[in-house]
Amino acid sequence: MSFDHPGLLYEGVEDYLTATTKFVRGAVAAGDAVLVAVPGPNLTALRDSLSDVAASVDFADMTVAGRNPGRIIPGVLLAFAATHAGRRVSIIGEPIWPGRSAVEYPACAQHEALINAVFTGRDAAILCPYDAGRLDAAAVRDAWQTHPVMIVDGGRQDSPAYVDPIITAAQFNQPLPAVPAGAARQPYSEATDLGRVRRFVAESAARAGLPEARADDLITAANELAENTIVHTPGGGVMAMWTEPGTLVCQIDDHGHLADPLAGRIPAPAHIEGGRGLLLAHHLCDLVRIHTTASGTTIRLHMTL
Structure with a gap:
């Protein structure tokens, strides 16, 4: 089995379609299970260009399926591979596009690095396009770090910047901006505090105008993380909530250390509680940002309003 994870630098629609349709057609001809997960406009262009083989390809809008970059490995890539166990999978995954915000970007780049750790030894190919003409130069430079091979002007070349993916992922374990002074706060330290935590999140979500179904999602996520604090770390934690333009933010701070960079990326086996x-x-959640050190961990949940 072999894993191939090339980054593709493209400029313009024609350049994009030339490389991506070649990848898909070759994979279909080889009998691979094929997934195309790219942002909406590129998805439409690719679907139209691949109409003759579309029945052999799964399509997903990455702005939906990968809205939270931390969801892509477990919810898109591994889920697709599991559905086609025993077959080689070939995937186009485009998690970084013009319009990704500065707060999203570190999670995107970390995701790209961690793909290498998760899929090493698997029979898979994951092609990651980068719009070199429109993305920031820093994003293009990072692509050379997170991909062992790059495709430039139609040619493959080994990346001289590629190193151990865990080391690269650690570069994006970046401190988060300070909690606003006016944020609401709720400390907790025991299991009996979880009811207060849930009410705190529910009331904050209602004040912010988060729809009920999405509020339930946030309550569930915050409760799970608070319970993790109580079970696995000393001294309890503090939850803070506030709004930013178009976003409700919930932050969990505790004194634990999240040592495994793949935590939350690989589903636990069904028999493990x-x-x-x-x-x-x-x-x-729509975005999860994490900053962890030996002295404590911050997890920030974002929900679009």
């Missing part, structure tokens, strides 16, 4: 709190938060 627990270990799903962070995975669930990734699934339910």
